Amino acid sequence: MKRGFLRSRLCLLFALTLLASVCIPLVSAKIASAADDVIRIGVIGPLTGAYAFGGNEVKNAIELAVEKRGTILGKKIEFEAADATDASQAISEFERLYAKGYRVFMGSYGSFADFAVQGVVDEYGAVMMSAAGWADEFTANKIKNYFHWTPRVAVFGMRMGEYMPQYAEKYLGIKKENLRVALIWNSNYEYVAIAARNGLKAAGITPVFEEGYPLDRKDFTALVANLQSNKIDVLVPCQGSADGVPFRKKMVEMGYEPPMLFAMGLIYDQPDFGALGAEVVDGCLVLSYTHPFIKRDNAPGLEDFAESYKAKHGWYPLTHATQTYSATLFMFDMIEKAGAYDADKIQEAIENADIPKGRYPSYWGVKFDDYHRNVGAGDPLAVGQWQKGTLVTVGTDEIKVGEPIIPWDPSKL
Amino acid sequence: MNLAIWTTIVINGLCTGSLFGLVSAAFSFQFGALRMMNFSYGAFVMVGMYIMYAGVNHLGLHAMAVVPILIVLYFFIGYLLRATLLKSADPNVQIIITSGVALVLESVVLFIVGALPRSLLAGIPPTWKIPFPEGILVISKLNLLTFAVSSAVLIGFSMFLKRTWLGMTIRAVVQQKEAASVVGVDAERIINVGFGISFVITAIASIMISLQFVLEPTAGHYYQLIGFLVCVIAGMGNLKGGFYAGLLVGLISTMANIFAATWHDAILFILFVIILTFLPNGVFVSSKSISRAV
Incomplete structure (x- = not known):
């Protein structure tokens, strides 16, 4: 009798926990997206561990892009970098940021986090742009909301x-x-x-x-x-x-x-x-990849980025930071073009982008093919x-x- | 390849092998003689490399000034580690504690210095270029120094164990702890000192490695593995055999690099499995194990 009572209570507790785990993110996501007075940019990648240096280079670059740009569509840009040192942590962090209203994500250094997050962006309705990885596998499948900035290996x-x-x-x-x-x-x-x-x-x-x-x-x-x-x-x-x-x-x-x-x-x-x-x-x-030591006259903003980065961190940015900075500026432009912080509209703007070389600090042009590879990259x-x-x-x-x-x-x- | 190149390759292989012998010495002494399962060995090698790096590149000290600091520091670390965390004689407890220590050390190094690989010395170490039949023999002075230091440390350590009062006391405690205690030896303290001395060898190994190779927070994994491999070939606790086994591994490694570089690690570890299977006491083991011979 006592055991049956305990079992039914445990079942009830389990059911409530399950219900809460499904509902809380959905409700908080709804609340967060309703509070639409900011533009949110997230990045999930290694800020500690073996790939920490590259992960922090990416984070520093996005931070600088946010500082330089200030606002998009008259709204403040909110940036959060989440630390993930393995794929499951990357997914958890993605879900946490998503619940806070983040719909636009930049890729990070080391492939594991990007691979994990790209697998769920379509399902959740978020947009992601990788700018530091070069594995061919990133764009082996067509993923609607995932884009790859840098050239493949x-x-x-x-x-x-x-x-x-x-x-x-x-x-x-x-x-x-x-x-x-x-x-x-x-x-x-x-x-x-x-x-x-x-x-x-x-x-x-x-x-x-x-x-x-x-x-x-x-x-x-x-x-x-x-x-x-x-x-x-x-x-x-x-x-x-x-x-x-x-x-x-x-x-x-x-x-x-x-x-x-x-x-x-x-x-x-x-x-x-x-x-x-x-x-x-x-x-x-x-x-x-193009980096801060290419001819800066042809790459608008490169001089400013490289020197600002050096002034802030004490060393010139690596190529991964240069690419991420450029990709983030591009992402800001696409949000502007979409006219709203809406994943579908931003996705559409990116898909239709056709920008000649020499517009961003990385110098490369931007145009995405069917697999969302930037065909302007590497040229x-x-x-x-x-x-x-x-x-x-x-x-x-x-x-x-x-x-x-x-x-x-x-x-x- | 001409004779000069072959000779250069063999000399380099022997020098690298002597470094392997040195790396394995402390591990062999801890494992074979003191019966301490130290799975944080590689992590301490790595930390020693970073201390050298910090002393030379951040504090601006001469490398020779950092050496005594590191040696003294490591003696006390070893002593305290045995006196506090590693008091238990249960090997399972030792494995778990030292594995935990290794994880903490790696994480701390990653947190403080990051993962970017570093080199202690810029530029090229000086070489001797000696005319030789069909070419020039190129010998790195740093490689020869490594060979000399490794040999000196291993010979010196063997002599210390056999000729000094402290060394003889360590041997007595290792051979018969209870009997040594009966005649008034503080066995626990002597094992602590022995563990501290093995850390001095670890410090010297980390100095020699940092002079030649890249520093990374995960660098210790390789040296722990190679230390274990050399120990198994030599026979656990066999210090003299460890040096010869190091040279043998260095030479086999060199030959594998010439003829089948892709299979280098596979060749070494197949050898390891064969020796474990057919000669579980090691190739260079004498009739007396280290617990009796030290």
């Missing part, structure tokens, strides 16, 4: 196949059919190497030497010796910090420098690579070269600020 690979042979022919005098290219990667970046290989293949180049290795590799003597023996013209590394730094140091230590090193972004355009000093980094070429990518320990944009013509020195010769500086 596949586009990066195609640009490698497009740009690198031009430099090799112009500066080394070697035609692409005779180029001896080496492609190396750590196990984390195999997908980047695959994109590079596909890009080179599309250009008619097959690497003569390829090597993938585990991320935790410590000794690079054998790899450098293998490259040396293969008489490589161009080395294409896909490396992060843990392997790229000791590898590059070992190259210099062993006195090995191929005629051209042309990296697929990653560690090679990062400040911690530059911190190794001119002796180690000078001469390396790197393919990147062009930046080619940088480390000169005197500083990353100088040496390509392409429309955004460069200096000339490359290939093969590297410090006396030509």
